Amino acid sequence: MSSLAPCFTVGSIVRCKTCFGENLSGEVVAFDLGVKMLMMKCPSSKGGGDEQTICNLTIVNLALCVDIEIVKEMQPLDDVQPPEPINIPLIRERFRYATEHRTLSCRSYHPNASPFGQALFRLLVKRFGDPAINWQSQGDHVAINILHQVVIEAPYATENIRYQGWDPKLAIYVQGIVEDFRSKQI
Structure with missing residues (x-):
């Protein structure tokens, strides 16, 4: 893998091979180049068939990947909705309660x-x-x-x-x- 990791678009299908010999493939859910982390929605090993609805969310450290291949590139949508704003008061209240x-x-x-x-x-x-x-x-x-x-x-x-x-x-x-x-x- 080159020192500059490829940029992924949400929805793309990616195949990664880790330095431990594990092969992972799935749909990109999130990607952060700054920390070299990739979150993928991988098919679950249980169940299967055409009706499979259960998926595992897997976080991959790209610094530990030997090979990365983009199987299917998803074109970025022009009308992508921005994520909901973070409710800071709710997070503070949960933190206060937990503390x-x-x-x-x-x-x-x-x-x-x-x-x-x-x-x-x-x-x-x-x-x-x-x-x-x-x-x-x-x-x-x-x-x-x-x-x-x-x-x-x-x-x-x-x-x-x-x-x-x-x-x-x-x-x-x-x-x-x-x-x-x-x-x-x-």
Whole structure:
């Protein structure tokens, strides 16, 4: 292959031979000369016949290709519609959600807490908010501290709820959450 890779048009049929001896052929879906990547829609190895509708999308690094052949050139269309604009606010919202979810997963992990306790911790964070829930060490075990007023000790059942604050209504509310969560787990 020459140092200057051929430019491909979307819809063309291309055959590539990789340096690993693999032969790939398919329809060009996307191409980027800057990073020397080619995305092809290749026929699936399962099924077959004239009615084959399942395809594999394969990304090929053209720097690792020994030979490239354009089997059928597709003429570029004059009335090609531009792609839809990227919805940046939606992408930011998905990123924010993923970051919060990962942070919660990391915060809910404690080596001395049971998986049930960690799942209960995640549920309580969703109900009360992230800064309101913390782990509280108690020797070999850990307890869940809610708003510095209610503590749920291991094994995280309703009889292990202790309230230290001035509002017993919060303890009753937490007790209902724990009962409901425990009944759904069993």
